[in-house]
Amino acid sequence: MYFPDNIKFLRKRRKLSQADLAAQLELTRTTLAGYEKNVQPPFKVLIRFAEYFHLSIDALLRYNLQALSEFQLTQIEDGFDVDVTGKKLRLLTISVDSQGDENIEIVPLKAQAGYTNSYGDLDFIGSLERFSLPFLPKDKTYRTFQIRGDSMLPVPEGAWVTCSYLENWEEIKDGTPCIVVTRDEGIVFKLLYKQLQKKQSLLLVSTNRDYKPYELSINKVLEIWKFETYNRFEIGDANA
Numbered sequence: 001m002y003f004p005d006n007i008k009f010l011r012k013r014r015k016l017s018q019a020d021l022a023a024q025l026e027l028t029r030t031t032l033a034g035y036e037k038n039v040q041p042p043f044k045v046l047i048r049f050a051e052y053f054h055l056s057i058d059a060l061l062r063y064n065l066q067a068l069s070e071f072q073l074t075q076i077e078d079g080f081d082v083d084v085t086g087k088k089l090r091l092l093t094i095s096v097d098s099q100g101d102e103n104i105e106i107v108p109l110k111a112q113a114g115y116t117n118s119y120g121d122l123d124f125i126g127s128l129e130r131f132s133l134p135f136l137p138k139d140k141t142y143r144t145f146q147i148r149g150d151s152m153l154p155v156p157e158g159a160w161v162t163c164s165y166l167e168n169w170e171e172i173k174d175g176t177p178c179i180v181v182t183r184d185e186g187i188v189f190k191l192l193y194k195q196l197q198k199k200q201s202l203l204l205v206s207t208n209r210d211y212k213p214y215e216l217s218i219n220k221v222l223e224i225w226k227f228e229t230y231n232r233f234e235i236g237d238a239n240a
Contacts, residue, residue, distance in 0.1 A: 006065045008036045010053050064122045067093050092165055093125045103130035104142045112187045140164040143225055145179050147189045151206035155230050163225030177227035183220045
């Protein structure tokens with residue numbers, strides 16, 4: 001649980017002393033100090049922290065906020081929250097290089113089952129191979145997924161698809177090729193068509209017409225990544 005580190009980090013980011021934040025939350029400084037040292041707060045106090053920092057309780061407990069990019073932290077400070085519908089900012093765990101630039105993590109087929117369960121875990125993300133593509137704009141967060149099957153020809157089976165992270169799913173344009181990380185079906189690569197208002201779902205369509213379109217409930221979606229480019233390198237080649 002990241003709660004102690006998160007509240008200390010958020011407090012310092014706002015340049016607040018323990019006494020200042022405690023007063024805002026109607027707590028004593030000693031009580032707040034205890035929470036920052038891993039004392040478990042009652043649920044009603046968790047709600048106070050969540051409302052004050054404009055975050056869900058889930059985000060305060062489960063995500064390492066110090067692993068976020070500067071852009072994401074700024075968005076949080078502006079009042080965005082974590083939201084499974086994709087309408088608001090969702091927290092994304094990333095890794096950075098020695099210069100502070102975001103890496104492109106590589107998710108091979110053998111790691112994809114683990115990814116759907118641990119996509120928010122800093123240790124898991126840190127264990128993935130990573131590389132960089134200098135020609136990609138630096139104002140986005142990227143990740144590379146290996147795809148299975150031939151449903152998205154001409155992208156061949158086993159290819160490595162590099163995508164940019166989509167924060168607001170309502171901005172997806174119909175027919176956009178995307179990697180979709182799901183709760184039950186793993187990681188899939190499809191053309192997406194929105195049905196958010198009428199059915200609260202996405203229609204997933206293959207470029208290979210041998211595969212029939214199907215609907216996916218939006219509450220089963222964990223992450224969406226927009227297609228940018230692909231190649232057929234081996235992981236060792238990517239880090240060469």
